[in-house]
Amino acid sequence: MNSIKESQNPLLQALTSRHLIWRGGTGLGQKTRPTGLPQLDHKLGGGLPAQGVIDVRSLKGIGELRLFLPSLSEAQGSGRLCVFISPPWQLYAEGLAGAGLDLAQVLVVRPGTDAESLWAAEQSLKSGACHAVILWQDSMTLHQARRLQLAAQQGQAQLVLLRSSEAPSLPASLCLQLTAHSRGLMVNVLKRRGGWPVREFLLDLRNHWPELTLNSDTRRRRTADKAQTL
């Protein structure tokens, strides 16, 4: 529809060709990767950006990594690596394999310092040998984030930056704030490049992670206490 209208309207055509019109959503023509969650894909206009920095701020352990596993496992078809840098604890092979990741294409890097983490992330991103880098690092300057963004574009890779919820905002292709919810995750899209603002919404994960949501039907709650013997 749009294209027909445009071709009929010379003024619109002239404006478009001179980049005087900016279009939300379609304007930047960003490539996206489906997340495997139709609801999230719809809200994000097709999925996660395939290149660039995705800044995720959340409490650790509420399911923030699980959110990305389906798209990571999908992207492994290209044969490129998926690099995990400075995970806060030990990555558990069974958990990742259970989510569909091919462990042969997983690289775990545990640098000693923040500077080394950034270096490793930049090298991996611009090498072109990885499709995604998952980095856990709270402290990052604007300048560093911009460098990583450039490296990601150079190597056509995605950087998922997992940070604590209090961390300050950074220039990124997508900024998400995640909070725990009994039926899934509350997602607040703080920034999306080339997209309309989205109101905070509840991402219903009851179908995808039935065991890790509080589904009222299968609810079996028992309160455990250290002193109490079951």
Added chain:
Amino acid sequence: MNLWLYLHFPALQLDSLLQEHTAQPLAVLDTQRNVLVQVNALAIERGVEVGMDLATAAALCRDLQWVPYKEALESQKLQEIARWLYDLSADIVLYPPDGLLLKVSSMLNFYAGLMPYWLSVQTLLNALPYRYHYATGYTPLAAQLLAKAGECHISEDAQKLKQRYAACSIEHTDLAPKYLEPLRRVGIVRVADLLSIPLKELSRRFPLEVTHYIGHLSGELSQPLEFHHPPEQFQQYLELLYEITDLQVLQGPLKRQLSLLEMFLRRREQVCTRLQLRLHQRNAASLEITVGSAQGEYQAHKWLELAQLTLGKCQLTSPVYALTLRVEQFQEKAGQSVDLFTGPQGQHTSQQLVSVLQARLGPERVTGLSRGDDFRPERASIDCPALTPSEPAIQNAPLLRPTFLLPAPRALAEPVAIIHGPERIDTGWWDQAEQVRDYYIAHNQAGQWYWLFRTPGSNHSVPQWFVHGYFS
């Protein structure tokens, strides 16, 4: 008769010093005789000559720098040159410390003539930083004599060659000085004077060494030769002209060594996966550095990049005066395939990326992840060398497992709600690490999902709760 080519390197030690950026007169001094044996162009400009003593030279040129002559070093350099030439010519004889003899006749069929052969040898020699004189001859000594006399001429014409070497002064022969003096006294100045005397006559009038020399020179006596067989490894020693304290400055000399390695590997269609670099330090033990590449590389710039990363971690305690590069194992170069449609998307392959990361961070910090065939959570996930192909683990019923495991279980210290469980893991009775645990999935008030376990109570212990993982 066989045709031979002799290469004489008049200033092997001087040329082997790194003098790309030096703009000062330089000489090599034979400290025993106190005579300059090699001088560079800048020193010659100032009037310094080979054969001068140090005092005269210093008087002519105040800022003359000199290094002591080392025969062992020259012999080593000669071996290196022989190794390069071995790729072009089959039979090589070493004449330490500064000469090489190549058997030409056996190579003529392959190269279809003397000139093509010489051109390829010359191309190689010109790529090396050494000055050389060359000559051909129908006996090894004839070629040597001409080369040492400073001849730079290639010819197949036996008559002309004989005229040329006959015209040489006897000083250029290999005869010891003590034989030369008596010869000079009886008026023998040129080799031709000796050649005109029949061998029998010669042996009566002069020492046996002179007779042998002339016999070998003219080809009347045959001379035993021992051909050189190059070692199967690459080792290159480079002495620096100045001491280096900053590792950044080391790049230049290192690059030169690596490009030699590249040339070596390229000729053999091989790659290597590991370099050993030894930095000789002035007042401390030499520093041994190993640089590895998972994929195998031959290109100098790739190795330089990896070496820089490794060197970045090192600390020099004392100035470096020399470096040795050594490679012991080689691999055949394997073809690397890239996707035809997507093409190479960056500058590195996965293996190269792993090498780069490991070079800077250390191999233990860059690993892969694989499943262990064990039910105990600590052993179900193991670090393996990076890029290990994953073997399909024994298929269990799909179990819900966390994405993170704590390095050590932590006692539970907050109220949680248990959502699933228990799942009993009771195994390991065979290897002294028996585990009996009931695992639960729970979530806390902040919304974090835990993987908990409880040790079952028994007569002498109270059951305890531990956090073991996160469903992050």
